[in-house]
Amino acid sequence: MTPLLTGWGRTAPTAATLVEASAAEVPTLLREHPRRGVIARGLGRSYGDAAQNAGGTVLAPITGPTTIVRAADGSALVTAAAGTSLHDLMGDLLAERLFVPVTPGTRYVTVGGAVAADIHGKNHHRDGSFGDQVVSLDLVTADGQLRTVGPDADPAVFWATVGGMGLTGVVTSVTLRALPVGSAYVTVHTERIAGLDALMRTMREHDDDHRYSVAWIDTLARGRALGRSVLTRGDHATAAELTGAAARHPWRPPQPPRLTVPFTPPAGLVSRPTVRVFNELWFRKAPRDRVGVESIASFFHPLDLVESWNRLYGRGGLVQYQLVVPDTAEAALTEALRLLSDAGQPSFLAVLKRFGPGNPGLLSFPMPGWTLALDLPAGPSLGPLFRTLDQLVVEAGGRLYLAKDSRLSPETFDRMYERADEFRKLRRELDPHGVLQSDLARRLHL
């Protein structure tokens, strides 16, 4: 079948042949070298064109059992098929009083996608990104060979695969460290902060006190209110900290979404007035300063409560702009927020987070510093604004996140990822005939 595929942003659809294959069938599929190549697709949560392959083949998620083993020292390793969602994985892990070591803002990503995008979560400042938690993974390269790689086995291929957007081969299974936790709940300290300077100061000084930390910024606030935000920091709660229903069911896993956006409104509901009202209410609703207990779903994945929320952006779809700039380039971050605020582009709650050290992944996104992410309704008027922001990010020595990107040019990409050519060289060695292909790879000349 040839469905039209898009990323989560629902922009730039292209047609591909969708095929299903088990891990054992992947070598044959790659050796056949289908016309215009193959890319593995997970749950389609990359915003842009990473899991699309126009005119070629797209491989559906590879399923399989999940196994958990405990080492003598009590530490736990979990092995999951690449197509396993973090939602399912969390269910299995919580039953063993464990948790995923890194979770992004949605549970509906696959383990394979998490490696390919080297995803990060609210604990990056302490625990690094997903790739840092991987012990080993099974990778079928373009020649059809199954390789088990990790930081200690064929590290060159491993660190090209971590963040490699699926272009080094098809990941079939991943083994990673699991995190022992005291319950399925999080103790959360929520604080309203009036401006950007105060926010960044608080995060710089106190992030390390908590495993999880993230701030939500109102990008439409201007002048003195520029950067007004709500900072939430948390740690896994122990059973003793729980009360009420949580205390009765301390290991209740996150539940599937209860609400859905059933159709795409033609015009989209995300505009400056609606966002202004939403951001105002949301800021006022947040407690000034409070510590409470929240479920995993409500703390980590508030948007997962509503299925297909991306439809709210209408037919035109949405784009996310996520940048990171080094610690020394705080001024660039302030400037970026000012540009966005002046442009009056309606973004629900931009997210600001402090990153810890990066890893050796050739195309891995995180670097020590600040990352800012915001969703905007797609439209041609964003082109010039984003190009101005790109320039700012490049000059600050920063970069954009490929899992979110849907519009960078190859020239700008190369200025952001200084190891891009190293990646291309290794890819040519692993895949001289370009069996692994995606729209993103074509767009960025990877």
Added chain:
Amino acid sequence: MLNALGEPQSLLLLGGTSDIALAVAEKYAAGGGIRVVLAARPGPRRAAAAARLTALGHTVEELDFEATDTASHPALVTQAAAGGDLDVVLVAFGVLGDEEEAWQNHDAAVRLAEVNYLGPVSVGTALARQVTQQGHGVIVFLSSVAGERVRRSNFAYGASKAGADGFYLGLGEALREHGGHVLVVRPGFVHTKMTEGREAAPLSVGPEDVANAVVAGVAARKELVWVPAAMRFVMSGLRHVPRPLFRRLPL
């Protein structure tokens, strides 16, 4: 690839020296140069157009194109795609001719139908094959409001545009499931070298306006746009005017 904001990385201009085609290529230079394939008759006009687009930062390839040489079209499209996928293709060739000669002179009538109808159908099918293979691609066809309700004053031209307009609208439906997208643009009177010396009709526009509509229409994945947009309502009124009255309108 066309990105999320509707910005292409390659552009094929069929009838690459037309004022509208060049205006579109200029708009697409805003985000930095892209690969532009100029398919047109060889000569000083094409050379000048290539020089102008190169100066804007585009990487320009030139191909020989003759609208009436339909047998050459499939190979031409393949050649244009040799340097990479075709993201946006603009079918921008056409002739206006002398309105009265166009139905009284046999040769003139046949030639007009060949350039304005047969040529677009020929390149359209060749492009459809390419788009289907790529799994993506936008074809923009420059139609005319003259084709929406054909009138006495330029019916040969209007009829040829009406035919091609219908073909491209249908092609858009056929290519949907293959990842392709077709945009039909119906401008009113456009001040270009094709209309030079003619009296402008009401709601006349410049090539710039048409180019803006093309760029916006591609980005918004529109299937049919009028330039200016108000022309849509004018034409939808005119479509329903009874013939005896329509005949008397000064159109």
